[in-house]
Amino acid sequence: MRQRGVTLIEIAVTLAVLGLMLAVAMPEATDWMRNTRIRNAAESAQNGLNKARMESLRRNQVVSYWMVSDRTSACALSSSSASWVVSVDDPSGHCADSPSTTVAPRIVEVYGAGDGAGDVVVGALSAGGAAATSVSFNGFGQVVSGGAPIATINLSNANASSRKLRVTVSTGGAIRMCDPLAAAGDTRACS
Secondary structure, eight states: OOOOSOOHHHHHHHHHHHHHHHHHHHHHHHHHHHHHHHHHHHHHHHHHHHHHHHHHHHHTSOEEEEEESOSSTTOOBOTTOSEEEEESSOOTTOTTSOOOSSSTTOEEEEEOOGGGGTTEEEEEEETTSSBOOEEEEOTTSOBOOSSOOEEEEEEEESSTTSOOEEEEEOTTOOEEEEBTTSOTTOTTBOO
8 A cells, every 4th residue: 555645754854954055044134134235235325325426417406416324304414324315405404305406505405214224334434534524516517625524434244254345426516336255356346
């Protein structure tokens, strides 16, 4: 007489093999998730900077990219946050306001990093190396001189094996994402 189905031993062996495969794949999946969060935060910063630059060209007036602590009404400027606001005036305390072309701070767009970038370490620096919270673009799309505008935004994770990315803003208004660990000559390398 033939038996149909599976035995308890076959189920145990299958679960053991599956467990081993998951144990091997889990560290890779964790690193992949960390790297994806860093990439998403870097792309968001690059998109916000591009939005500010394009709005300055479209409006033919100074428009700024501001890094803020959060999107609540009590938002404050922060050089270490993945959240940002594109506006004509300083958005401190007004991040929850609706976009408007007439009501101060004349917000164009607001981005809150939320949980997706919770473990991403962000650091914005001026060309001199000091912490910076904003950069303004004039009607020609160039960085407005004066003060200490953002020149680089460094993004990483506390985990040493995770990817590091950098978003740079040149004085001419060029915005570029690069990899500070890429070898010289690689198109992804930071200059």
